[in-house]
Amino acid sequence: MTTAPAQASFDDLGTLLSDLTYVVVDLETTGGAESDRITEIGAVKVRGGEVLGEFQTLVNPRTDVPPLIAVLTGITNAMVAGAPTLREVLPAFLAFAQGCVVVAHNAPFDTGFLRRACEGLGYAYPRWPVLDTATLARVILVRDEVPNCKLGTLARHFRTAVTPNHRALTDAQATVDVLHGLMERVGNLGVHTLEDLQEFSRQVSPQRRARRTWARDVPEVPGVYLFVAEHEAGTGTPGGEAQRHVLYVGKSKNLRARVRTYFTAAEKRRRIDEMVRLATGVETIPCLTTLQADVLELRLIAAHAPRYNRRSKFPERTSWVKITDEAFPRLSIVTGVRDDGATYFGPFPRRQAAEDVVLAVYDGFPLRQCTARLSATRPTAACALAGMRRCCAPCDGSVGREEYAALVEEVRSALVSDPRPAVRAVSTRLTRLVAEHRFEEAETIRRRLEALTRTARRFHRIASLAACPEIVAARREGDGWDIHVIRHGRLAATGVASRHEVPQAVARSTVATAETVRPASGPLPAAGIEETEQIADWLEQPGVRLMHIDGDWAWPLHAVLDHESFVHHALGGAGPVTSTDVVEDRRLEAVGPGGA
Incomplete structure (x- = not known):
């Protein structure tokens, strides 16, 4: 575990304030709007x-100076008439301020005008570090000391050598003394570097800033980090061991850079600020690849349920639509998949989406909607849906078991193979509703159908990987290859082939040490749904090469409809099925990293 050392290194300290060169700048303008112009630039380098x-220098704004501005600043039209233009002045100022920290009072005003000037004249705006003495004063000084943080008020408080008078150079000179006074105050609070001062101005506590040293020994590689809290063992603690709690789990492509941000003003989330204050250290787990880090983060969150991870408060909740296994099957919404011979379709992130799909099926197929278990030998009275022709009424013997089984097979096919019949089944009704301007009802049907087609894509992404006993895939990263072994939708092993290694040899050794994975029930992968989707995202990236595959990683030809095909079938389009009906055909050839 990484804990705070006794003393920070020079790298951790940042840039000392005493080693920096500052350009304190002030502008006078014709007003505060973006369309106003600069009339004077004053700056002091310290x-x-x-x-x-x-x-x-005065600046010719090429426009009149408003009378109120002339009274306030003393700058008149006559004074700027013979002054150089901004095009002549700006290059000299940029050279004067090059490589410095820019300081201003109400800095967004001055830097905003400078940025627009650079953009208007074709200069790249310098990436200056910027300090705002007004913001610093609001954080450092209390109301008992100064009634406000105007430059004139602060000048009186710090007894500046000059009195600000709304002229650029004089105001800049006064701001220099204000800056020195503020720095003297924060020096007693442990603020000694530019980074400290910037974070202090954004109200980052000294305790939080001091913990930046936790990132000192963290490697700059992909991986997972855990903020932990360890407490002394209390009375009755088993074994007398300290209590360790995982507060937060995260991942990053660069562990050191990411961990450091938690101790700076870049991190603004309140719950994370609280978490950092409670933490006693950071643990890191370096990973070979970013996919391995993504997967490990999901697994650690599931294992520890960290208090400050939002995913812990809202764990992976899914619903499935089930075609029951009985004499006259029906649709049921369930929260899990069992090995019971039934057909499952999903997963759905919300129950409402599952209900939309069930209603989409009922819109297109006269499947029974009752929940009673029907007997093939003892008929019962039909319900009102049969009279409305919304149900084929197997309960009263209107259809036999074989006829009903054929209907169920159509529904099964619409869910797991080809949704086009379900879309076509409501096309007449949908077209009529649109023609009658009953758009709200048409929108309801469209939403249900889109839930069906959207979930079909997710279903096949997950089920196709879950059905594959093994996939070995590689993708070039930099000079090497990231190699992953996926078994039944679970990441079983990870390897990296450097530029001096043979990828196939590394792949063979990675497979040899891979985790043994047993298949799950039905379409479920042998991992969490999110993990399998992360793997699918990686596999579908450009440049991924399949080195070996055991089984078929495939989707049914018409499993998913794109928008054009959806509209074509939903509004009763005629004609043969075209290539636009085919969205995904996941039959992929197994090729090595050296393949096509």
Whole structure:
């Protein structure tokens, strides 16, 4: 576990404030709108408390100076008439401020005008570090010291050598003294670097900033990190061991860079701020590939249910539509898949989506909707749905077992093989509703059908991987190859072939050490749904090569409809099925990294 060392290294400290050169700038303008122009630029360059240079010039705004602005600043039309234009002045100022930290009072105002000036004149806007003395003052000073954080008020508080008077250079000179006064105050609070000062201005606590050292020994590789809290063993603790709680689990392509952000102003989530305060350390688990990190994060969250992970509060909840296994099957919405011979379709992230699919089936097929278990030998009275021709009424013997079985097979095919019949079955009704301008009813039917076609894609992505005993795939990353072994939708092993290694040899050794995985029931993968979807995302990336496959990674030809095909069938399009009906055909050739 990574814990706070006794003393931070120079890398952890950041850039010392005393080693920096600052350009304190102030602008006078014709107003505060984006369309207004700069009339004067004043700047002071300082380092270590010593003034290195000053920059001051009036600027011809090529427009009139408003009377109120002239009264406020003392800058008149006559004064700027012979002044250089911004095109002449800006390059000199950019050179003066190059490589410095820019400081201003109400910095967004000044930097906003400078940014627009650069954009308007074709200059790249410099990526200056920026400090705002107004923001710093609001954080550092209390109301008992100053009634507000205006420059004039702060100048009186810090007894600046000059009094601000709404002229650019004078105001910049006063801001220099204000900056030094503020730095003196925060120095007593442990703020000694630019990074500390920027984070302090955003109200990052010293305790949180001090924990940046936790990231010092974290490697810059993909992996998973865990914020943990360890507490001394209390009375009655089994074995007298300390209590360890995992507070948060995350992943990153660069562990060190990601962990550091938790101790800076970049992290603004309140619950995470609370988590960092409670944590006593960070543990990291380096991974060979980003996919391995993605999968490990999901598994650790499922194992530990960390308090501060949102996914822990809302674990993977899924619903499935089940075609029951009985004499006269029906549709049922269930929360799990069993090995009971029934057909399952899903998963659905919300029960409402499952209900939409069930209603879409009822819209197109006269399947029974009652929940009673029917007998093939003892007929019962039919319900109202039979009279409305919404049910074929197997209960009263209107259809026999064989006829009903054929209907169920059509429903099964519409769910797991080809949704086009389900879409076509309601096309007449949908077209009529649109023609009659009954758009709300038509929208309800469309939503149900889209739930069916959308879930079909998810179903086949998951079920096709779950059915494969083994897939070995590789993808080039940099100079090497990331190699993964997937068994029944679960990541079983990971390997990396460097530029000096033969990928096939690395793949063989990775397979030899891979986890033994047993298949799950029905369409379920041998892993969590999210893990299998992460694997599917990786496999479907450009550049992935199949090195070996045991079984068929395939989808039925018409399993998923794109939007064009959906509209074609839903609105009663005629003619033969075209290539637009085919969205996914996942029959892939097994090729090695050197293949096509």
